[in-house]
Amino acid sequence: MIYKDLRGFIKQVEGLGALRHIEGADPHFEIGGITEVAAGTPECPAILFDRIKGFSPGFRVFTNATTTPQRAALALGIDPALQPLDALKAWMAKRQTLKAQPPVPLKDAPFMENSFTGKNVDMRALPAPYWHRKDGGPYIGSGSLVIMRDPDGGWINASIYRVQVHGENKVTIQFDHQGRHGAVIARKYWAKGEACPVAVVNGEDPALFIAGFEYLPDGQSEYDFAGSIKGAPIEVMAGPITGLPLPAQAEIILEGELLPPERGTLPEGPFGEFTGYYAAEARPSPVMQVTAIHHRNDPILLGSPPMKPPRFHFGLPFRAASMWSNLEMAGVSDVVGVWQHVAQLMTVIAIRQRYAGHAKRAALIAAANSYMGRLVVVVDDDVDPSNLADVMWAVTTRCEPSEQIDIVRNAWSSALDPRIPLADKDSGITSHSKAIIEAVKPFAWKDKYPPTSALGQHEMREIERKWGDVIRGRTVR
Ligand SMILES: Cc1cc2nc3c(=O)[nH]c(=O)nc-3n(C[C@H](O)[C@H](O)[C@H](O)COP(=O)(O)O)c2cc1C
Ligand SMILES: [Mn+2]
Numbered sequence: 231m232i233y234k235d236l237r238g239f240i241k242q243v244e245g246l247g248a249l250r251h252i253e254g255a256d257p258h259f260e261i262g263g264i265t266e267v268a269a270g271t272p273e274c275p276a277i278l279f280d281r282i283k284g285f286s287p288g289f290r291v292f293t294n295a296t297t298t299p300q301r302a303a304l305a306l307g308i309d310p311a312l313q314p315l316d317a318l319k320a321w322m323a324k325r326q327t328l329k330a331q332p333p334v335p336l337k338d339a340p341f342m343e344n345s346f347t348g349k350n351v352d353m354r355a356l357p358a359p360y361w362h363r364k365d366g367g368p369y370i371g372s373g374s375l376v377i378m379r380d381p382d383g384g385w386i387n388a389s390i391y392r393v394q395v396h397g398e399n400k401v402t403i404q405f406d407h408q409g410r411h412g413a414v415i416a417r418k419y420w421a422k423g424e425a426c427p428v429a430v431v432n433g434e435d436p437a438l439f440i441a442g443f444e445y446l447p448d449g450q451s452e453y454d455f456a457g458s459i460k461g462a463p464i465e466v467m468a469g470p471i472t473g474l475p476l477p478a479q480a481e482i483i484l485e486g487e488l489l490p491p492e493r494g495t496l497p498e499g500p501f502g503e504f505t506g507y508y509a510a511e512a513r514p515s516p517v518m519q520v521t522a523i524h525h526r527n528d529p530i531l532l533g534s535p536p537m538k539p540p541r542f543h544f545g546l547p548f549r550a551a552s553m554w555s556n557l558e559m560a561g562v563s564d565v566v567g568v569w570q571h572v573a574q575l576m577t578v579i580a581i582r583q584r585y586a587g588h589a590k591r592a593a594l595i596a597a598a599n600s601y602m603g604r605l606v607v608v609v610d611d612d613v614d615p616s617n618l619a620d621v622m623w624a625v626t627t628r629c630e631p632s633e634q635i636d637i638v639r640n641a642w643s644s645a646l647d648p649r650i651p652l653a654d655k656d657s658g659i660t661s662h663s664k665a666i667i668e669a670v671k672p673f674a675w676k677d678k679y680p681p682t683s684a685l686g687q688h689e690m691r692e693i694e695r696k697w698g699d700v701i702r703g704r705t706v707r
Pocket of ligand 1: 387445
């Protein structure tokens with residue numbers, strides 16, 4: 231059964247033995263620090279913080295929600311027992327057949343259990359952590375959804391943009407670039423001299439968290455996508471202030487308006503990025519005037535701070551699943567796996583080589599679609615692309631650098647890229663180069679390549695079945 235809401239998901243995580251409870255942590259860098267250390271351990275547990283220093287007991291923060299393949303699968307409604315690459319393949323297949331499920335309106339919602347408006351709005355009651363040491367302030371939104379209605383089409387956009395707290399009734403919303411749907415929609419209101427009605431949803435259903443990260447076309451609502459992940463529509467209630475449809479089961483919701491920049495901006499950031507670096511100093515950002523806070527009893531904030539790779543928000547590389555579909559749609563056959571490492575910065579494609587040039591064809595398509603990634607590696611089908619050690623074994627034993635590495639220049643990156651010189655960024659350059667590494671047996675003589683001495687998958691599983699417990703010291707024979 232798929233979970234009903236964030237609380238239901240947390241129960242399922244607990245059922246997997248993957249939840250830790252921590253009391254008494256400090257929201258100044260300690261919650262962030264604990265989250266980062268936990269995400270660096272092999273178990274990478276999810277954490278529910280309660281009795282947070284300086285805040286009312288019951289006001290909780292939940293982190294590392296979907297950071298393992300197992301919990302990412304759980305959030306997608308896919309069997310969490312699947313091997314990571316099989317889970318990603320199952321998601322790719324499911325994603326292709328998803329049918330939009332528009333949300334259903336309710337008259338009441340749990341988020342109205344506590345509701346504050348006007349003078350009673352005080353952001354400081356909510357445990358927004360200072361996540362990383364040099365951050366410019368506390369962030370309530372590190373994994374929160376920003377809801378807006380397109381004034382032309384009327385459709386609802388619901389995507390993740392970070393939200394910094396600036397005092398009792400002001401927050402800022404940061405768009406990485408002006409093409410974000412949120413930025414496009416806000417500018418439409420501003421152009422008419424109006425403020426943009428907006429809501430920030432904190433502690434949302436994990437399906438909404440995933441939908442909020444998807445690149446969906448203009449006019450397509452993330453709500454409908456999340457409903458299709460769950461196989462049931464998201465329940466919404468019209469916000470009393472904005473009239474925007476708000477997820478009924480969400481934990482904490484802010485309503486208000488995003489003011490035109492002429493009415494003032496606030497310095498936003500800096501904020502640690504998913505690359506493991508800071509990208510810029512504080513910059514002026516549009517301000518959301520918060521006119522209402524609604525929250526459930528004992529609310530839970532979903533926190534998803536960016537962290538130094540390989541830590542990443544999602545334990546399954548969702549963008550690799552889209553690349554896999556793109557490769558298939560472009561007619562590249564025999565792709566047996568696509569994976570991303572280093573928080574999406576490295577892409578690996580595994581193929582069963584059928585013809586000369588097959589590997590490069592796949593790599594060029596993946597390189598074109600690889601956001602900020604400098605490395606694209608192609609491996610043969612006996613190499614597991616999700617296993618970095620296996621991939622590097624292929625790189626070091628099948629790739630002759632003078633023949634099998636290519637460089638594509640002036641390709642897709644972003645201003646978040648730490649290696650683009652500052653002077654270039656100042657002149658508007660945000661592209662970089664990408665290396666394509668063909669870590670495959672050369673096609674012309676692949677059948678004469680020295681055979682591997684390693685066990686095959688099947689043999690490995692047999693040994694594991696018969697001797698695994700002894701090897702791991704769990705039983706004596
Ligand atoms: C945890 C997390 C934080 C993110 N933070 C931001 C952000 O601060 N600004 C931004 O523009 N995109 C951010 N993104 C990426 C966008 O959510 C993502 O690209 C989304 O597809 C944009 O949706 P849109 O096409 O509706 O604008 C974040 C993604 C995740 C998963
Ligand atoms: Mn969108």
